[in-house]
Every structure is written in structure tokens, then in C-alpha cells.
Amino acid sequence: MSGARTSPVPDDAPSAASTASGQVTYASAGVDTAAGDRAVELMKAAVARTHGPQVLGGVGGFAGLFDASALKSYDRPLLASSTDGVGTKVAIAQAMDVHHTIGFDLVGMVVDDIVVCGAAPLVMTDYIACGRVVPERIADVVRGIAAACEVAGVALVGGETAEHPGLLGPDEYDVAGAAVGVVEAADLLGPEKVRDGDVVLAVASSGLHSNGYSLVRKVVQVAGWTLDRHVPDLGRTLGEELLEPTRVYAADLLALARDAGAGVHAYSHITGGGLAANLARVLPVGLAATVDRGSWTVPPVFDLVRGLGQVPWDDLESTLNLGVGMVAVTSPEGADAAVAHLAGRGLAAWRLGTVTADDGAAGPGVVRGSKGVRGGAVRMTGTYRTT
Numbered sequence: 412m413s414g415a416r417t418s419p420v421p422d423d424a425p426s427a428a429s430t431a432s433g434q435v436t437y438a439s440a441g442v443d444t445a446a447g448d449r450a451v452e453l454m455k456a457a458v459a460r461t462h463g464p465q466v467l468g469g470v471g472g473f474a475g476l477f478d479a480s481a482l483k484s485y486d487r488p489l490l491a492s493s494t495d496g497v498g499t500k501v502a503i504a505q506a507m508d509v510h511h512t513i514g515f516d517l518v519g520m521v522v523d524d525i526v527v528c529g530a531a532p533l534v535m536t537d538y539i540a541c542g543r544v545v546p547e548r549i550a551d552v553v554r555g556i557a558a559a560c561e562v563a564g565v566a567l568v569g570g571e572t573a574e575h576p577g578l579l580g581p582d583e584y585d586v587a588g589a590a591v592g593v594v595e596a597a598d599l600l601g602p603e604k605v606r607d608g609d610v611v612l613a614v615a616s617s618g619l620h621s622n623g624y625s626l627v628r629k630v631v632q633v634a635g636w637t638l639d640r641h642v643p644d645l646g647r648t649l650g651e652e653l654l655e656p657t658r659v660y661a662a663d664l665l666a667l668a669r670d671a672g673a674g675v676h677a678y679s680h681i682t683g684g685g686l687a688a689n690l691a692r693v694l695p696v697g698l699a700a701t702v703d704r705g706s707w708t709v710p711p712v713f714d715l716v717r718g719l720g721q722v723p724w725d726d727l728e729s730t731l732n733l734g735v736g737m738v739a740v741t742s743p744e745g746a747d748a749a750v751a752h753l754a755g756r757g758l759a760a761w762r763l764g765t766v767t768a769d770d771g772a773a774g775p776g777v778v779r780g781s782k783g784v785r786g787g788a789v790r791m792t793g794t795y796r797t798t
Contacts, residue, residue: 441576446544453550457557475568487596491530494589514555515656529600530592542579563661604676610746616736618655630720674745694787699769
């Protein structure tokens, strides 16, 4: 990390007149710089494992340095950047006092957005805001981030830990991150490459990932369930299921994109908004993807949320990934090879549907564009299967 620097003195720090001695220190304002330094010491080894020869310097500098000389070999290198957080999933981690998995959620949310355009993530930074620095807890979070960066093949070159007493509770924290990657312009994936007749493939999620937790937490609250409740259909406690880390796809999908036989034209990261809304973002105007809801079995955790909260299917569909973490749009000739390639890397994949000309039809289950993108259409057909 680039140091565990704390935030400036909070606005609500006591004034000299309000203290018994008349003397105010940073510590009396609630900021423990020594704890921040201790956290850095505990995380240094994990962070260093993400550093290859391209990373200059070490932990503790004001900025992370990365040797980008390799970009000289590109004809037209395009930099891709992304930033994200984990959302209210951190509330589950805090309630269970388990903090080493949340880093996978952060890295997955950030680097897998970069991979959507075919870019290889190069460097990542993180930011942790907390009410009180507990060195072991902060180190657990960062060690998880570092472990996920190793899986993704990205260097964790910097970060910040800010202590915000009075703004956050002593045991509260939030995490965010940003990453930069690179892709050769000729290899850019996206709507421009999608064609009529292409095949839409699903890549399985590891669970809820990091979206829709406001809905999930509300359902659990209304149902009166506790996180330590064992759920037979899940084979573990509710809390363990809700903390299942986000699958980090970056390395696997980059390898697939580089496999000429797979014919990958576009990827979509299925995050907030669900499958249809995110797939529509990577389709060109004039084309539509037809997705068969019955082409897979919805994992038990999603049906549990639906049943506990009597959540309508359309609300569930537009909020959670329902078992599909990423989507690949491939040439018809490359679809089978792509499924086999992913299977060889331990990722379950299957055919969701096909891309055809958009007939302009509207109605339930049809989405056109999303999140400000004027894209193609997605038609959700059929009925979901549950166990």
C-alpha cells in the first residue's frame, strides 16, 4: 500500500475549550496513526506478492510506480479504467467479524469490468474508510484484496486507510478500489463486433457476488433470520452463504478472448441491474439477444431470497445475477470451443440464447439499453427452473 495515512482531523473533533486539560491531540480526536502503521506492517507481505518486476519501489510510497515499457509494443494501446465498491455486503462481514473475503468482492467488481472490453488489468489501488483502525481487521481486508489481485494477475500498487471517528462507528468500514488496464485497439471487445447469429453464453457465478445486498438484507430482517442459522438447502449457515466471495473472472476470460477458436465478440459483467440490463449494454442498436430463462437451474440462495421475502421474479431478475456472473457473446462457430475452454479452467458455462435482428417489439421481459447506454435489446423468455 502507499501508506496507511489517516484522514484530517474530523470536523467534529473537540475544541480546546471543551477538553479538561485544554490540550487537543490527534489521538483525542479519535485517530490512531500508530494503529495505521501497524496495519501496514501486517499487510505488506500479501501486497508484495502481487508485485512483479514491473512494480518499482515498495510499500509506503506516496504513489505506486509501474513500468509500462511493454506498451511500446502496442500499435495503439487503449487504457481502460474502472472503480467500484462492495456495497452493503460489508455489513454482513462486519456482523460476522469475517473480513478476509471481502477483498475478492472488491477486486471482482473492479477488474472484471475492465475485462469486459478485452483489457488486461495492470494496476489496482484500494481505499478503506473506517471508524477506528483495528490493525488486524484492516490487514485481513487488504490481504483478501491482495489474494484476489493475485488471481486476477493485477498488481496492487497503492492504497489508503482513513480513520473517520464520528462519521463511522468504531467497527464500521467501507471499501472501494480502482484499476487501470490496457487493450490493443484492434482487440477491443464490444458492440461493434457483435453480429446477427452470434451465440450468448453464460458463465456461472459463485453466488450473490456483491450486488443486491440491500434487498437481501431487508429480506433477512423481515424474515427474522439470524446469520448463524443453518440452512439445509445451502449446506451451511446463512451468513456463510451471504459472504461467499465474488468469483474473479479476469484471467480466465482474458485467456478465452485470446483463443481465436472461441470467437469472442463481447463480454458483459452481470452486476447491479441483472442479466438483461447488463447484456443490453454490450449489444449494438438494431440487434437483440433472446435469453432462455430455463437454460439453467437458479442456485438455491436466490430462490431462498425470493421465497423468504415473497420477492416477485421480475424484481429478483432486475436486481440479482441469479447464477450468471458473466456473459460471453461469441461467433456461432466458436461457441462450443468457448464452453470447452472455460470448462478446462473450472468454469461452468452454457448457451443462454442467440443474437438476431431487433424487431422493435416491446413488453414484459424486454430491455433496450441500460445505464445511459443506447444499446441493443434483450428478450427474456421462458420460466426459471429451481431445485
